[in-house]
Amino acid sequence: MLHEVEQTLQAVLAHPDVAELWAKGRLVKVPEAFVDFSAIAPEMVPARDASPAATPSAAERRRNAPRQRELERTRAAVAEAEAGVGRRERQLGDARNEERAAAENTQEAAEQVRRLEHELGEARKAKRDAETIVTKMGRAVKAAEKALIEARRIAEKAARDVERLEQGER
Secondary structure, three states: OHHHHHHHHHHHHHOHHHHHHHHOOOOOOOOOOOOOOOOOOHHHOOOOOOOHHHOOOHHHHHHHHHHHHHHHHHHHHHHHHHHHHHHHHHHHHHHHHHHHHHHHHHHHHHHHHHHHHHHHHHHHHHHHHHHHHHHHHHHHHHHHHHHHHHHHHHHHHHHHHHHHHHHHHO
């Protein structure tokens, strides 16, 4: 929008027919862009007369009043559009900063996830190893219980044998 306003004002300044349409409020589209005023020969530029006759009369001021009001409205629109551009540029800068911070947070979180997944893998391996040891120790306990039962049985038998032999000696 700002570009179109600038383009319109440049065309109004460069071409009298565009200026006339604009002053009458009949300019219906943005005129072609004019980026170089050097094509205007110096002799085509009217000389400025410093005499009192060169100052506009009241009638001329009344005739130019709508154009002047339009120029003021357009200048205000340009200023407002420029302020809007400034706000949007600041918002874009803020959004880029937030995006950068979010990307850094994402990267840190991904690194933390990687470390935690590694630790989880290590913990699962340690759990499997501990379960294997528990299973082996369970078998060892059962074997020791059987051995104890067998040793008690043998000890009881030996005690009975000793008792029988002692009774036979008497």
